Amino acid sequence: DIQLTQSPSSLSASVGDRVTITCRPSQSITTYLNWYQQKPGKAPKLLVFDASSLQSGVPSRFSGSGSGTDFTLTISSLQPEDFATYYCQQSFSSPRTFGQGTKVEIK
Amino acid sequence: QAQLVQSGAEVKKPGASVKVSCKATGYTFSTYGLSWVRQAPGQGLEWMGWVSGSNGDTNYAQKFQGRVNMTRDTSTTTAYLELRSLTSDDTAVYYCARNDYGDSDWFDPWGQGTLVIVSS
Numbered sequence: 001d002i003q004l005t006q007s008p009s010s011l012s013a014s015v016g017d018r019v020t021i022t023c024r025p026s027q028s029i030t031t032y033l034n035w036y037q038q039k040p041g042k043a044p045k046l047l048v049f050d051a052s053s054l055q056s057g058v059p060s061r062f063s064g065s066g067s068g069t070d071f072t073l074t075i076s077s078l079q080p081e082d083f084a085t086y087y088c089q090q091s092f093s094s095p096r097t098f099g100q101g102t103k104v105e106i107k
Numbered sequence: 108q109a110q111l112v113q114s115g116a117e118v119k120k121p122g123a124s125v126k127v128s129c130k131a132t133g134y135t136f137s138t139y140g141l142s143w144v145r146q147a148p149g150q151g152l153e154w155m156g157w158v159s160g161s162n163g164d165t166n167y168a169q170k171f172q173g174r175v176n177m178t179r180d181t182s183t184t185t186a187y188l189e190l191r192s193l194t195s196d197d198t199a200v201y202y203c204a205r206n207d208y209g210d211s212d213w214f215d216p217w218g219q220g221t222l223v224i225v226s227s
Contacts, residue, residue, distance in 0.1 A: 031210065031211075032210070032211040034211075034213040034214070036152075036214075038152075043202055043217035043218065043219055043220050044144075044152065044202070044204075044214070044217055045217070046213055046214065046215040046216075049207075049209060049211075049213040049215075050209055050210050050211055050213075053209070055215065087151065087152055089152075089213070089214070091211040091212045091213060092211070094166055094168075095154055095168040095169070095170075096142070096154040097154065098151055098152040098153070098154070099151070100151050101151050101152075
């Protein structure tokens with residue numbers, strides 16, 4: 001199984017900050033990497049698919065980049081509604097696997 | 108737009124089985140597969156497996172092989188997850204999610220989740 005390691009596991013940031021979350025797979029997955037946002041008590045929501053494609057309706061302050069074994073989700077200017085947990089997920093092989101999550105909290 | 112609506116919360120005793128449903132609307136059901144993902148309290152996301160919307164083919168995570176069954180009913184556009192031999196470790200929120208496709212695949216949208224509590 002492909003392991004996904006996210007860093008950091010949690011971070012504290014202020015509104016307006018630039019936030020970067022990293023996801024590193026245990027092997028190369030080309031660009032088959034997706035990002036989700038989950039708020040407490042809610043289902044995950046797709047943000048980015050295929051490493052860098054922004055899902056329709058997702059604000060442009062979110063962006064994804066990377067390939068192979070190094071991926072990044074960036075929030076260019078953190079907004080109050082962005083405080084949540086973020087997960088990466090690989091679709092290169094079965095079983096599909098997720099990172100352990102990165103919790104973004106208010107500083 | 109595509110929407111998935113799941114059945115309500117369940118409380119089961121250890122050793123029992125649970126069956127969760129996922130009603131799909133707003134898209135052609137047979138064109139997409141559906142995955143099941145669970146989340147134990149305070150934990151991350153765990154993919155359990157996938158069922159094809161067109162022919163019912165399945166692909167299960169090895170961890171659940173032998174005690175999981177994923178099916179679908181195209182007449183009612185509903186997918187089902189059955190999990191047998193429940194233990195307290197199966198206490199979790201269970202989500203269905205549509206597999207959407209491009210170069211690869213991803214999960215969108217998701218159902219609202221079904222809480223399953225396993226307790227004696």
